Amino acid sequence: MSLIQPRTLKGFRDYLPAVMIPREQMMQTARTVFRSFGFAPIDTPVLEYLEILSGKGSDETDRQIYRFQDNGGRDVGMRFDLTVPLARFAAQHIGTLGTPFKRYHIAPVWRGENPQAGRYREFVQCDFDTIGTTSVLADIEAVAVINQLLEAIGFDRFTISINNRTILSGLLDQHGLADKTVPVLRSLDKLTKIGREKTHEEMCRVAEISSEQADAVLALASCDGEAEEVLAQLPAITSGNATAAAGIERLTEIYRGALASGVPARRLKLDVSIARGLDYYTGVIFETTLDDLPEIGSICSGGRYDNLAGLYTKQHLPGIGASLGLDRLLAAMEQLNLLPDASTPAPVLIAYFDETHRDDYLKMAANLRLAGIGTEVYPEPKKLGAQLKYADSRGFTAAIVAGGNEWAESRCQVKTLATKQGADVAYTHDNPDALVAAVQAILQV
Amino acid sequence: MSLIQPRTLKGFRDYLPAVMIPREQMMQTARTVFRSFGFAPIDTPVLEYLEILSGKGSDETDRQIYRFQDNGGRDVGMRFDLTVPLARFAAQHIGTLGTPFKRYHIAPVWRGENPQAGRYREFVQCDFDTIGTTSVLADIEAVAVINQLLEAIGFDRFTISINNRTILSGLLDQHGLADKTVPVLRSLDKLTKIGREKTHEEMCRVAEISSEQADAVLALASCDGEAEEVLAQLPAITSGNATAAAGIERLTEIYRGALASGVPARRLKLDVSIARGLDYYTGVIFETTLDDLPEIGSICSGGRYDNLAGLYTKQHLPGIGASLGLDRLLAAMEQLNLLPDASTPAPVLIAYFDETHRDDYLKMAANLRLAGIGTEVYPEPKKLGAQLKYADSRGFTAAIVAGGNEWAESRCQVKTLATKQGADVAYTHDNPDALVAAVQAILQV
Known part of the structure; x- marks a missing residue:
């Protein structure tokens, strides 16, 4: 029989242990942070009725949906994000769950887009949302969650950029540009890419607004500096427009609330030029960048929306949420x-080379695990050299070696693999304390 | 615009927080146990080339595969288990990874079967395998993992039934029945259902074996009692056949090794009648039942196989593994x-009813989280009654109440929700110790 070629589909990938270990760790960290704020986990099916999914994102995401007819003749699709399933879920269950409802959802999604470097057709989304309240406290909390997420994952130097869309809305209104919001924002989105002059030119040409109007919009977008300075400049730039003033007040509350929640000021930036998702977001919006790798773009974005599930229910469900770009x-x-360079999740390997002591190795391993130390026993009685080579290549931290002599003398050797140094330690199954202490000392190095 | 009905597909379900919280907890427990034995996580794509998936399970699973043509015209399918993807993965990567290779994989699979009570078309599998070794140590370890898994999840009374398929093979060989293995096993599988007499009758009729041969098979299958008794009886029943003797020797090593690994004897049963998966397993096999709910069947099964990935590679990959029936x-x-009856993952709710102190509530919450206490702040300044009702219905354990007076006097009220009792506790942002201690005392009740 001829062999079938083992391969993955274009745009898909396997996760080998060396990558999967930190990936799983990151998901676990995210869960812990979400839970600590009272966000609860939910899960929804990968497959949904196609009518639930299609027409909810852009034309582009629509084309990218993996869709087919199931055996029952139903038109179905694989979810392309976690927001549409959340909307369907909320419409279906919010009567049972009640509001406010805070959920997180960490799960894969699929998009049949042309794969680019570092982008795949299957990837994990990691979303959290607070539904059923317009309270500023939920906005503040979202900032605190983002800060805590990245800190817990291990980052120190990152910037959470915050804006409130209503400030710009007020300004546009003030200058009679309310009906030009979309083309103006579309040009404004290019500001960092093409610069002030070209943006000004495009605004006048494409959005058909006057040079003075473009100046006013760009004055707002260029408002820069420390957060308190930005807040001080904004009232003058928006000329006291009531909508803008309310927006500035709210942005101020979010900023000060984030500080009260323990977010360091150095990580907060008020950036009135960011717009994100023209139609979806209606209030505060966030983007987060790594100070040491700004070029990869925002790694945690989100904002406030007016009505999550209007396509599925008459119940008005405002909310706020964000999504961590885990991959x-x-x-x-x-x-x-x-990232740590290990492809074992257990730090200790017990070498196994005296077959008559097999049950002793097993007991020793059980004792170490009881003390909370992850321990693997090499499964075959091979030569010690081969086992230590395996320990090195997998990235174990410590190895324990005991042959007939050691067992007879109630001791074993504990090796630190990085330095190749070994030490003799007393050990019996009834008193593993010295071994546990010796291993703990190595693991804490 | 008319509304789209929010609904899930037949055979699929949403997981609401009250169920998802313990489900996620169970997955996390499984990961922790797997890691402690040195099993490493992997992940594979949900979609595979159809040729990888089809023809690998039974005709039944073949019919149940969700299959379609993707936009690139490829025939693809959604995985129906985690074993076929593991075989493909191993064939593709074992050169890089090396052996022994120990992995776990916790992920959903899909089968378009007719949904029955409690069975869904999407469900999570939770598998662990050791590949690339025939060592008995790996067999023993699998028993230890199953024991540890169930214990860590919270079970005490369960039974791991162990058999070694080669004992029966030896017996069949001894009685000239090697070519009748499949029909004999098929009848034998019905023993517990239809009883000894009917099984005997069916064996003679369907497998066309003699009454004496059927007696010999049933004598083995009926061998019962404490593990050491079973081991003592087996040599006579198998009349010293060499294959059977080697099988008994191995079963003995597995049993004694499991005891050495800390598995209590009361949880181990040597059951030479279990056969499982006629073609796939070749050595030791396991089934696990809950002593208080045996009727739900095996909740963790597996065994040793000769060659995992023969369809995809010429490399011979023996292994052993098992699968926890998580759902x-x-x-x-x-x-x-x-199961705990809560739909919040955070045990503490801070009531929010004095808007001027919003930042104080946020700071208090940040302080509790710093002490490792999951804390939600109610997002809106509603009446206290409504907030406490919310706390009750979500299953919070404690609530903290502080109004203008309390803030002025550097104190707050801590309420135990189960008993409705409250206590006054000193609190300032700079010294939250008394509050932390009071809350911890409530949570430990």
Whole structure:
């Protein structure tokens, strides 16, 4: 029989232990942070009725949905994000769950887009949302969650950029540009890329607004500096427009609340030029960048929306949420050498070379695990050299060696693999304390 | 615009927080146990080339594969188990990874079967395997992992039934029945259901064997009692056949090794009648049942196989593994009232009813989280009654109440929600110790 070629589909990938260990760790860290703020986990099916999924994102995401007819003749699709399933879920269950409802959802999504470097057709999204309240406290909390997430994952130098869309809305209104919001924002989105002059020119040409109007918009977008300075400048720039003033007040509350929640001021930036998702977000919006790798773009974005589930229910469900770019962050950590270089989740290997003592190795391993120390026993009685080579290549931290002599003398050797140094330690199954202490000392190095 | 009906597909379900919290907890427990034995996580794509998936399970699973053509015209399918992807993965990567290779994989799979009570078309599998070794140590370890898994999840009364398929093979060989293995095993599988007499009758009729041959097979299968008794009886029943003798020797090593690994004898049963998966398993096999709910069947099964990935590679990859029936176990825990009744992952709710102190509530929450206490702040300044009702319905354990007076006097009220009792506790942002201690005392009750 001829062999079938073992391969993955274009745009898909396997996760080998060396990458999967930190990836799983990151998901676990995210869960712990979400839970500590009272966000609860949910899960939804990968497959949904196609009518639930299609027409909810952009034309582009629509084309990218993996869709087919199931055996029952139903048109179905694989979810392309976690927001549409959340909207469907909320419409279906919010009567049971009640509001406010805080959920997180960490799960894969699929998009049949043309794969680029570092982008895959299957990737994990990591979302959290607070639904059913317009309270500023939920906005503040979202900032605190983002800060805590990145800190817990291991980052110190990052910037959370915050804006409130209503400030710009007020300004546009003030200058009679309310009906030109979309083309103006579309030009404004290019500001950092093409610069002030070209943006000004494009605004006048494409959005058909006057040079003075473009100046006013750009004055707002260029408002820069420390957060308190930005807040001080904004009232003058928006000329006291009531909508803008309310927006500035709210942005101020979010900023000060974030500080009260323990977010360091150095990580907060008020950036009135960011707009994100023209149609979806209606209030505060966030973007987060790594100070040492700004070029990878935002690794945690989100904002406030007016009505989550309007396509599925008449119940008005405002909310706020954000999404952590887990796979992008993982790639960044790889680039910054922040990932541990091990493909074993257990730090200790017990070598096994005296077959008559098999049950002793097993007992020793059980004792170490009881003390909370992850321990693997090499499964075959091979030569010690081969086993230590295996220990090195997998990235174990310590190895324990005991042959007939050692067992007879109630001791064993504990080797630190990085330095190749070994030490003799007393050990019996009834009193593993010295071994546990010796191993703990090595693991803490 | 008319609304789209929010609904899930037939055979699929949403997981709401009250169920998802313990489900996620169970997955996390499984990961922790797997890691402590040195099993490493991997992940594979949900979609595979159809040729990888089809023809690998039974005709039944073949029919159940969700399959379609993707936009690139490729025939693809959604995985129906984690074993076929592991075989493909191993064939593709074992050169890089080396052996022995120990992995776990916790992920959803899909089968378009007709949904029955408690069975869904999407469910999570939770597998662990050791590949590339025939060592008995790996067999023993699998028993130890199963024991540790169930213990860590919270079970005490369960039975791991162990058999070694080669004992029966030896016996069949001894009686000239080697070519009748499949029909004999098929009848034998019905023993517990239809009883000894009917099994005997069916064996003679369907497998066309003599009454004496059927007697010999049933004598083995009926061999019962304490493990050491079973081991003592087996040599006589198998009349000293060499294959059977080697099989008995191995079963003895597995049993004694499991005891050495800390598995209590009361949880181990040597059951030479279990056969499982006629073609796949070739050595030791396991089934695990809950002593208080045997009727739900095996909740963790597996065994040793000769060659994992023969369809994809010429490399011979023996291994051993088992699969935890996570969703079945969750249903069992629900039935046994072992699941906590909360739909919040944070135990503490801070009531928010004095808007001028919003930042104080946020700071207090940050302080509690710093002490490792999951804390939610109610997002809106509603009446206290409504907030406490919310706390009750979500299953919070403690609530903290502080209004203008309390803030002025550097104190707050801590309420135990189960008893409705409250206590005054000193609190300032700079010294939250008394509050932390008071809350910890409540949470430990």
